[in-house]
Amino acid sequence: MSVFRNRSNIFDLEYGELRGYINDSFYTYINSNHIGDGLIWNGSKLTGPAYINCFMFGLTYSTGITQSGTWVKLNTETTEGFSRDGFTHTNNRITNTDGYRVCKCEAIISISSGNNNEIHIAFYKNGNEIVPCSEQELVTNSGGRLSGASIQCLVPLDKDDFVEVWVKNQSGTADIVCENFNLIVQEM
16 A cells, blocks of 8 residues: 555555545545546646656767867767656757746766866757856866866757767867766756
């Protein structure tokens, strides 16, 4: 038996049936023919937030840096993990295939570059505009590594808008080598 709780009721799921009322206009109904249909509000199906993630582990991809202080899309070969409702994935790019929505974007990367290099990481929207609140300034250690660097922000996305992770080496022209990468986008 599974128990679902909210402020006013407890719902028990037995033998493929779930029934309960929060008030006259909000109800849930799932029977053996409708498992997975989710919540119903005034006859319309409600779903949870849309999401997607992609990742790269155990590979190394170099991002060429030809000029210090210039933003470049991080070179990766990512694999899609889980997704739901209106996002697609290609290498280091998540595209919104649904209507307008505000999304939380999160990325965690491990890279290497020159020793003690100042590396900036940020989300770019549609390949041409930085998402300012996402930019992080980080410094590689004396061995040239930067592990578990993370960025996150909220980004408004229209249909066909996309986000990518971009980087720049503020200290010089040493390439940035991506070793691990995890990108998550979730509708708020």
